Each structure stands twice: as C-alpha cells, then as structure tokens.
Amino acid sequence: MKFVVTGAAGFIGSRLVESLLSEFSDASVVGIDCFTDYYPRSIKEQNRTASSERYLFIEDDLLSADLSFLQGATAIFHQAGQPGVRKSWGQEFVEYTRQNIDLTQRLLEASLEIDTLEAFVYASSSSIYGDAERFPTTEDDLPAPKSPYGVTKLAAEQLASLYAKNFSLPTVSLRYFTVYGPGQRPDMAFNKFIRSALEGRSIEVYGDGEQIREFTHVDDIVKANILAWRKRPAPGSVINLSGGASVSVNEVIEVIRQIHAAPIAVDYQETALGDVRRTGGSTDLAAQLLEWKPSIDIETGLRSEYEWLSAQKTLGQADAEEWA
Ligand code: NAD
Ligand code: UGA
Numbered sequence: 618m619k620f621v622v623t624g625a626a627g628f629i630g631s632r633l634v635e636s637l638l639s640e641f642s643d644a645s646v647v648g649i650d651c652f653t654d655y656y657p658r659s660i661k662e663q664n665r666t667a668s669s670e671r672y673l674f675i676e677d678d679l680l681s682a683d684l685s686f687l688q689g690a691t692a693i694f695h696q697a698g699q700p701g702v703r704k705s706w707g708q709e710f711v712e713y714t715r716q717n718i719d720l721t722q723r724l725l726e727a728s729l730e731i732d733t734l735e736a737f738v739y740a741s742s743s744s745i746y747g748d749a750e751r752f753p754t755t756e757d758d759l760p761a762p763k764s765p766y767g768v769t770k771l772a773a774e775q776l777a778s779l780y781a782k783n784f785s786l787p788t789v790s791l792r793y794f795t796v797y798g799p800g801q802r803p804d805m806a807f808n809k810f811i812r813s814a815l816e817g818r819s820i821e822v823y824g825d826g827e828q829i830r831e832f833t834h835v836d837d838i839v840k841a842n843i844l845a846w847r848k849r850p851a852p853g854s855v856i857n858l859s860g861g862a863s864v865s866v867n868e869v870i871e872v873i874r875q876i877h878a879a880p881i882a883v884d885y886q887e888t889a890l891g892d893v894r895r896t897g898g899s900t901d902l903a904a905q906l907l908e909w910k911p912s913i914d915i916e917t918g919l920r921s922e923y924e925w926l927s928a929q930k931t932l933g934q935a936d937a938e939e940w941a
Contacts, residue, residue, distance in 0.1 A: 618641060618643065618644040618645070618691045619644065619645050619646075619647065619689050619690050619691050619733075620637050620641075620644055620645070620646045620647070620690070620691060620692050620693075620694065621646075621647045621648075621649070621686070621687060621690045621692070621693045621694065622634050622637070622646065622647070622648045622649075622694045622696060623648075623649055623650075623679060623693070623694070623695045623696055623697035623724070624649075624650055624695075624696035624697030624698065624740075625648025625649055625650045625665070625674060625696075626648070626650035626652060626661040626662070626664065626665045626674075627650065627661065627664070627696060627697070627700075627802075628664065628796070628800045628801055628802050628835065629696050629740065629793075629796060629800075629835060629838055629839070630648065630650065630694075630696035630697070631648075631661070631664040631665050631666070631667070631800060632664075632798075632799075632800055632835050632836070632839050633694055633696065633839045633842055633843075634646055634648050634667045634672065635666070635667050636839045636840075636843065637843070638667055638669050638671060638672055640843065644671065644691075645671045645672070645673070646667075646669075646671060646672050646673070647672075647673045647674075647675065647686050647690075648667070648672065648673070648674045648675070649674075649675040649676075649677055649679060649682065649686070649697070650665075650674075650675075650676065650697065651676060651677055651678040651679070652676070653699065653712075653716065655699060655700065655701065655704075655712075655802075655804075656802055656803050656804060657803075660803060663929065664800045673686075679697055679720050679723065679724065680715060680716075680719060680720055680723065684723075684724070684727040687724075687727055687728065687730075687731055688730075688731060689731070689733050690731055690733060690734055691733060691734070691735050691736075691846070692734070692735055692736040692737075692738065692846040693724065693728060693734065693736070693737050693738065694738045694740075694842050694846075695721065695724055695737065695738065695739050695740060696740045697716070697720060698716050698717045698720070698721075698740065698770075698773075699712045699713045699715075699716035699717055699766075699769075700766075700802065701766060701802075701804055702744055702764045702766045702767070702889070702891045702892065703764075703804075703889045703890065703891060703892070704766075704804070705764050705765040705766035705769075705891065706764075706765055706890060706891070710765050713765060713766055713769040714769055717766075717769035717770060717772070717773050718769050718772045718773050718776070721739065721773035721776055721777065722773075722776050724737075725737065725776060725777060725780045725786065725788070728780075728786055729780070729784055729786060734786075734787065735787060735846060735849070736787050736788075736789060736845060736846035736849070737777065737780075737786055737787060737788045737789070738788075738789050738791060738842055738845045738846060739773065739774060739777045739788060739789070739790045739791070740791060740793060741770055741771075741773070741774045741790040741791055741792045741793070741855070742766075742767065742770040742792060742793055743792055743793065743794040743795065743831075743857070743859070743896045743898060744762055744763070744764060744766055744767035744770055744893070745760045745762055745767050745770055745771040745774065745792065746758065746760055746761065746762075746767075746893070746896065746898075747760070747761040747762050747763035747767060747893055748761070748763060748893050748894055748895070749761075749893075749895070749896070749897075752863075752895065752897040753859070753897050753898055753899035753900075754857070754896075754897060754898050754899065755857075755898075755899045755901070755902070756792070756855050756856065756857055756899075756902055763891050763892075763893050764890075764891030764892075765891070766891070767891075774790045774792075774855065777790050777853070778790070778853045778855065781852035781853030782852075782853055785852055786852060787849070787852045788852055788853055788854075789845040789846075789850055789852075789854045789855075789856065790854070790855045790856070791838075791841055791842065791845060791856055791858050792855065792856065792857045792858060792898065793833060793838055793858050794830065794831045794832070794833045794857070794858060794859040794860055794896055794897075794898055795830045795831070795832045795833065795860075795896065796832075796833050796834070796835050796838050797832050797833070797834060797835065797918060797919075797922055798834045798835035798836060798913075798918055798921055798922050798925075799835070799921055799922055799924075799925035800835065800925070801835070801922060806866065806869070807832075807869065807873075807919065807922055808922070808926065809821070810869070810870060810873055811873060811877075811919075811922060811923050811926045812926060813881070814873055814874075814877045814879075814881050815877075815926060815927060815930060819881070819882035819883060819884045820870060820873075820881055820882070820883045820884065821884050821886055822866055822867075822870070822883055822884065822885050822886065823886055823887065823888055823889040823892060824885070824886075824887070824888035824889070824892065825885060825888075826865060826866040826867035826870070826883070826885065827865050827866070827867060828865065828866055828892065828893070828894050828895065829863050829864065829865050829894070829895040829896070829897065830860075830863075830864065830866075830895075830896050830897075831859040831860040831861065831862065831863055831864075831896055831897045831898060832860045832862075832864060832869075832915060832918070833858055833859060833860035833861075833911060834860065834911070834912075834913035834918040834921070836912075836913060837858070837860070837909075837911045837912055837913055838858055840909065840912075841856075841858050841903065841907060841909045844907040844908065844909050845907060848906060848907050848908065850906040850907065854906060856902050856903050856906060856907065857898035857899060857900055857902065857903060858898075858900070858903060858909070858911075859896075859897060859898030859899070859900050859911070860911045860915075861900070861910070861911035861914075862914065862915055863895070863897050864915055869915070869919070870883060872915060872916055872919050873919060873923070876916075876919060876920055876923050877923070
C-alpha cells in the first residue's frame with residue numbers, strides 16, 4: 618500500500634501522515650509540501666515530526682512539480698491548499714484560485730493515470746455553505762459561500778465530483794467544520810486565544826462572540842480521512858465532518874478561562890468580513906457511509922491544544938506573533 622498526503626507539513630496533513638505510518642505498518646507514505654508563506658515555515662517544521670524509513674517527504678510546489686511520485690498510489694489525501702476565510706479578499710484571492718482550484722484540477726487530471734487508485738480524498742470545507750438555510754445542515758442543502766475562500770473550496774469540490782461522474786475517479790469530498798487541536802494554524806481562533814492567555818494579553822474577538830461553530834478535533838478529521846478510503850463510498854461522495862456540539866466563541870473563551878485558571882480579558886472588535894454566523898452539520902451521512910462520528914468533546918479537545926501550545930511557548934512563538 619502507498620498513501621500520498623498533499624500539504625504534509627500543514628496542520629491536518631502532518632497529523633494524517635503520523636497516523637497513516639502508525640496505523641499501517643506495511644504501508645509507505647509520500648508527503649509533499651512547498652511551505653507556502655501563509656504562515657511561517659518554522660511552525661510547519663515543528664509539526665512535521667514524522668520520521669520513518671517508510672516515509673518520503675518531498676519539498677516541491679504541486680502546481681509545477683513532476684507528479685510521477687503519484688504512481689502506484691492506493692489513496693491520495695489532498696490537504697494542500699490556501700486556507701483561511703478572512704484573508705481571501707482583495708489581492709490575496711489569486712493565491713486561493715491557484716492553490717485551491719488550479720492545484721486540485723492538476724491533481725485530479727494526473728490521478729486519471731493511476732490505475733491502482735482506490736480513493737482521492739479532498740479536504741473540502743463547511744465554508745461552502747455560507748449562512749446555511751437550516752441546522753443541522755445536510756449535504757444536499759444549497760451551497761452559498763460567504764467568502765472568496767469558500768467559493769474556491771466549492772469550485773474544487775465540484776471539480777472532484779465532475780471527475781467522479783465523467784471518469785469514475787473514486788473521489789470523496791470531506792467538508793471539515795472548523796478544525797482545532799495540537800498543530801492548529803496560528804491564524805485560527807483557538808490558537809490565537811490560547812497564546813493570548815499564555816502571554817497575558819487580551820483575546821481579540823471579531824463581533825459579539827455569539828457566532829457558533831461545530832468545532833471538530835483534528836484527530837477525528839484524520840480518522841475520517843482514513844475511513845473515506847477504507848469504506849469506499851460511491852465515487853463523487855460529499856460528506857460533512859462536523860464536531861458534534863454547537864459552541865459559541867464566548868463559550869469557548871469560558872472553557873479556556875477554566876483550563877487556564879486565571880482571568881482573561883476580551884477585546885470585542887468589528888465582525889470579520891465573510892464570517893458566517895453559525896455552522897453546524899448533520900453527520901448522519903458520515904455515520905452511514907463511513908461509520909464515523911466525532912469522538913472528542915470540546916473541553917478535552919481544547920485542553921489538548923492548550924497543552925500543546927504551553928509546551929511550544931518558546932519554539933517558533935516569535936514568528937507566529939509577527940504573522941498573527
Ligand atoms: P495548512 O495551511 O496548515 O496546510 C496546508 C498545507 O498545504 C501548507 O503546509 C502549505 O504549505 C501546503 N501547500 C499549499 N499549496 C501548496 C502547493 N502548491 N504545493 C505544495 N504544498 C502546498 O492548512 P490546514 O488547516 O491543515 O488545512 C488543510 C486543508 O483543509 C486545506 O485545504 C483547507 O482548506 C482545508 N480545511 C481546513 C479547515 C480547518 O479548520 N483547518 C477546515 C476546512 C477545510
Ligand atoms: C476555519 C478555517 O480557518 C478555514 O480554513 C475552514 O475552511 C473553516 O474553518 C471551515 O470550517 O470550513 P473559521 O470558522 O473562521 O474558519 O475558524 P477560526 O479561525 O477558528 O474562527 C472561528 C471564529 O472565531 C470565527 O467566527 C472568527 O471570526 C472568530 N475569531 C477568530 C475571533 O473572534 N478572533 C480571532 O482572533 C480569530
């Protein structure tokens with residue numbers, strides 16, 4: 618067996634590489650990443666801890682790389698992309714079309730040549746729903762992204778479905794709902810909130826803090842990726858991966874206060890452009906097709922991220938701070 622992970626130095630990709638290596642002792646894993654400058658390389662290097670003679674890491678840009686390393690792949694887990702809702706406006710947008718749409722199309726096209734391929738798993742996003750028409754949102758509900766980022770994630774997801782329909786490529790799109798846990802990107806809320814607490818600064822909240830998310834732990838996301846290959850859902854399947862509990866940003870801060878066991882000040886600012894008021898997905902289809910349900914509750918999950926960031930406090934912290 619040979620697994621390919623794109624975006625292997627990123628938050629989710631690096632964790633997935635580790636899981637594949639430990640769970641499948643007879644498999645080889647190829648990871649590729651070009652260390653885009655969305656956040657500092659030093660942080661990605663800290664996450665990229667996998668080391669095994671069964672693991673090959675390639676540093677290259679998937680938009681131009683020779684893709685012959687895909688040959689013989691059993692499954693491709695496509696995590697590479699330009700993430701983040703709030704930065705996707707203005708001049709930055711070209712990075713989103715390139716890294717999310719063009720790159721995915723290039724990989725899908727190359728995958729047609731791989732006759733060993735059993736799954737092409739695409740990291741889609743809850744952002745494709747925008748302000749959803751109902752909760753829990755189901756996969757059949759109308760996608761209406763509220764950010765340019767969401768538009769590019771939806772376009773790539775639709776491309777995956779087209780390649781399934783026209784060429785029977787075994788694609789599965791997993792719609793991740795705000796992922797958190799050890800290794801989380803430094804632009805994301807929990808990472809910024811916990812760093813602020815650890816450094817005695819006030820937490821910056823965009824809007825009134827009453828926006829709701831179904832935050833999903835990275836270890837649950839990793840498990841679902843592996844199941845998306847193992848369970849062989851029909852080509853073109855699109856599946857929500859939603860964390861199981863609707864929690865507001867203010868409620869999250871309350872949990873961080875308890876873990877930190879000290880007062881934390883909060884500074885409420887303007888609502889961020891493109892920010893949806895609420896996400897919450899039905900996981901019925903994930904249960905049916907993947908036998909997956911979220912297993913890590915928000916307190917346990919937040920504690921895991923708090924402990925990771927406490928341990929990292931010195932390493933790479935300055936870089937993260939400059940970027941945030
Ligand atoms: P991340 O930025 O930590 O990881 C993405 C990685 O892809 C980075 O290391 C980057 O260097 C790499 N990459 C980007 N373009 C590349 C290219 N052309 N060639 C090679 N490598 C390239 O982000 P993440 O949070 O781990 O997200 C992974 C995927 O999941 C993304 O596609 C994102 O849109 C999607 N997603 C993430 C979340 C979340 O909450 N983190 C939610 C929904 C969807
Ligand atoms: C996240 C990821 O960043 C996207 O890549 C992903 O596609 C998306 O989830 C998804 O689920 O599809 P987001 O929900 O904005 O996007 O995640 P966070 O950055 O963790 O923000 C959560 C909430 O906290 C948002 O309402 C945001 O505005 C707020 N926030 C964030 C703050 O109040 N302050 C901050 O400093 C950062």
